[in-house]
Every structure is written in C-alpha cells, then in structure tokens.
Amino acid sequence: MTPPTVTVAVCTRDRAAILAETLAHLRATIGEAPPGIEVLVVDNGxxxxxxxxxxxxxxxxxxxxxxxxxxxxxxxxxxxxxxSSAEWVHYLDDDAFVWPTWLDALRDAVARPGVVLVGGPIEPRFEAAPPAWFDPASVRRTFGAEGPLSGAAVREGFSGGNLAVRRDALAAVGGFDVGLGMVAGTLGLGEETELAGRLVDRFGNATWHAPRMGVDHLEPAQKQTPRYVARRAFVNGRQAWRYAGGGRGRKAGFSALKAAKQMATGLARLPLAVVRPRAFHHALRGLATGAGAAVGVGRALRERAR
Structure with missing residues (x-):
C-alpha cells in the first residue's frame, strides 16, 4: 500500500537566520526527495x-x-x-529540529486508519542555561504512551509546533481560528486546542500520539524572564474560555473556576520560593493564568449581555 502523502508546512515571519538553520537540519535529516513528502515554506509577510x-x-x-x-x-x-494537495499537512515550527526518527514515525502514524490528528513530543533546545527559578519542564511537551490521547487531553490536543492533521478533516472543520494564535509580534495562544475541540466534536477521538516523532524546539533566553512567563500565562488564561469544552456559558464558567483555582494555587506556592526557587515559576504562572482567565470571563459575560 502506498503511504499517505504529507506536506510539511513551515510558517515563518522575519526569522531568516533561524529558518535557515531549521531547513538545513530538516534537509539533512529527511533527505533530498523523500517519497510522498514535500516541504512548504509559508512566508507570512x-x-x-x-x-x-x-x-x-x-x-x-x-x-x-x-x-x-x-x-x-x-x-x-x-x-x-x-x-497543499497532500493527504496530510504537518505543521512544523520554524525553529524546530526534527529527530532522526521523526519521518518514519510520522509516516507510521498517518497511515493508521481513522486517525485525523497526530502529534509528537517537543523537547527544549535552550539558547542559554535557564536561570535557577525557571523550570525546564514547563517548556517540554509530552503526551504519554503511544496511541490515542485519553481523558481531557483529547480536547486539548497537541502543540502546534509538531502537529499533523488529515487535510480533508482540517478543511471540513474550517481550518484554524484566525482569531487565535500569534499575529506578527503579538503573543496569541490556544489555536491548536480550539481546533482539537472541533475535530473531536466532528470525528470523535481520532488522535494519535507518536513518541518517536519528536522535535527539539529552540527556547531563547528572552523567554526565560519573569515578565515573559507572566505575559504568556496571562494571555493563555485570558483566551482559555474560548476553547474550553461546551457552549459559551459553559466555557466562561469553566474558565472562572479555573481562574480561582490557579490563583489560589499560585498564592500557596509563592512562599515556597524562599527555599525552592522553581516554586516561584509555578506560582507566577498560576497567578498570571488565573488573572488572565478572570479577564477572559469578564469579556465573555459582557459579550453575552449585549
């Protein structure tokens, strides 16, 4: 049987040096003309x-x-x-180095009957050694054993930096929500989780985690500051209500409960930072995520009242 065809899409904007490194690594890893595989660079202005x-x-x-x-x-x-005219589109970040096992694992996963969403682990490739308070585990993305996602993870989906979607399924649900995600230099999050929810609603649990389909993702030093960690967590919390399960009211309610829990957890962890530096990281994320979720709930309720 002929394996499914795949477009490996690398979306990029104003990151020429990083893109050059990523494409050189990808070329060296997958070869000149791997059967059924194309690499598509999308220059986003x-x-x-x-x-x-x-x-x-x-x-x-x-x-x-x-x-x-x-x-x-x-x-x-x-x-x-x-x-793309391929059967699958794989989205690869423009600063992600694929593992030697990546292509074989991708091919195996997309050939599985009934699967529409495939993801693999993302390990950090630090530009510089993280500071003592920064927990490296916070930028690792792992999804358990090989096979379908389970429980709440099904609706959360996979990280977009190493994500494959069956093209007809992605088209059937209308693609990615352009109201979510990064826009030029403006931080935005949640588009992959929101997409996973729509795919689950349409196709059920048609996910597959491929542990050997891993990448090493660049983590620049500028993202290892309290300001950036807090800003990212706030944005994530603010948008969470939009991609939680259920209708608008249920989403807002879920986000409100999550906000209260995360802020309480953050406050509880803050004193531990005196003896455990990484507790500060977790406390900061909890407080900022909770604050963002509270803002998101407020916006949702105001919109609903109009």
Whole structure:
C-alpha cells in the first residue's frame, strides 16, 4: 500500500537566520526527495532575508514556498492547507529540529486508519542555561504512551509546533481560528486546542500520539524572564474560555473556576520560593493564568449581555 502523502508546512515571519538553520537540519535529516513528502515554506509577510533563504534552497527538490501577506500564524497555517494537495499537512515550527526518527514515525502514524490528528513530543533546545527559578519542564511537551490521547487531553490536543492533521478533516472543520494564535509580534495562544475541540466534536477521538516523532524546539533566553512567563500565562488564561469544552456559558464558567483555582494555587506556592526557587515559576504562572482567565470571563459575560 502506498503511504499517505504529507506536506510539511513551515510558517515563518522575519526569522531568516533561524529558518535557515531549521531547513538545513530538516534537509539533512529527511533527505533530498523523500517519497510522498514535500516541504512548504509559508512566508507570512516577512520584511527580512526570508525570501533569499528560500531562494538559496532552490536545488532542494522537496522544497517550495507560498506567501500569506496577512499577518497571523493561524492564517498562515490555513494558507498551507489551501496550498497543499497532500493527504496530510504537518505543521512544523520554524525553529524546530526534527529527530532522526521523526519521518518514519510520522509516516507510521498517518497511515493508521481513522486517525485525523497526530502529534509528537517537543523537547527544549535552550539558547542559554535557564536561570535557577525557571523550570525546564514547563517548556517540554509530552503526551504519554503511544496511541490515542485519553481523558481531557483529547480536547486539548497537541502543540502546534509538531502537529499533523488529515487535510480533508482540517478543511471540513474550517481550518484554524484566525482569531487565535500569534499575529506578527503579538503573543496569541490556544489555536491548536480550539481546533482539537472541533475535530473531536466532528470525528470523535481520532488522535494519535507518536513518541518517536519528536522535535527539539529552540527556547531563547528572552523567554526565560519573569515578565515573559507572566505575559504568556496571562494571555493563555485570558483566551482559555474560548476553547474550553461546551457552549459559551459553559466555557466562561469553566474558565472562572479555573481562574480561582490557579490563583489560589499560585498564592500557596509563592512562599515556597524562599527555599525552592522553581516554586516561584509555578506560582507566577498560576497567578498570571488565573488573572488572565478572570479577564477572559469578564469579556465573555459582557459579550453575552449585549
């Protein structure tokens, strides 16, 4: 049986140097023309040397590129969906180095009958040694044993930096929500979780975790500061009500309960930071996530009252 075809979509904006490293690593790992595999760079309105990086790889048979001038990662991912004629689209971050086992594991996973959503682990590749208070586990993404996700994890889905979706299933649910996710330099989160919820509603638990389909993801030093950690947690909490299970009212209620719990947990952990530095990290995330969720609930209730 011929294995399913896959478009490996790398969405990028103004990260030419990082993109060059990622594409060079990907080429060295998967080869010049792996059967049934194409690499598609989606340039999301770059103003730097990104076009030159892609042009410099014109001798790579597996590579092609398209443009999506409207800023927004979700929109760029939807552009990849429209540009692909493969059976699957795999979304790979522009700073992720695939493991030697990545391609074989991807092929095995997408060949499984009935599966529409596949993900693999993401391990941090630190630019610099993290400070003592920073917990490296916070930037690891693991999903348990090989097989379908279970419990609440089904609706949470996988991280978008190493995510494969069956193209017809993604098209059937309307692609990624362009109201979520990164937009140029503005931090946005939650688009993968929101998508997973819609896929589960339409196809049931058609997920598959492939532990050997891993990547090493760049973690720059600028993301290891209290300010960034708090801002990311706040944004995540603020948007959580939009992709929690159930209707709008249930989503807002779920987010409110989560906000109260996370803020209480954060406050409880804060004194531990005196003797356990990493407790500060967990306390900061809990407080910021809870505060963001409270803001999100307020917005949801105001919108509902209109």
């Amino acid at each position: 770059s103003a730097d040397a990104t076009p030159a990086v892609v042009a410099g790889l014109a001798d790579w048979p597996a590579l092609r590129s398209v443009e999506e001038p409207t800023p927004g990662l979700s929109g760029a991912r939807n552009r990849a969906l429209r540009a």
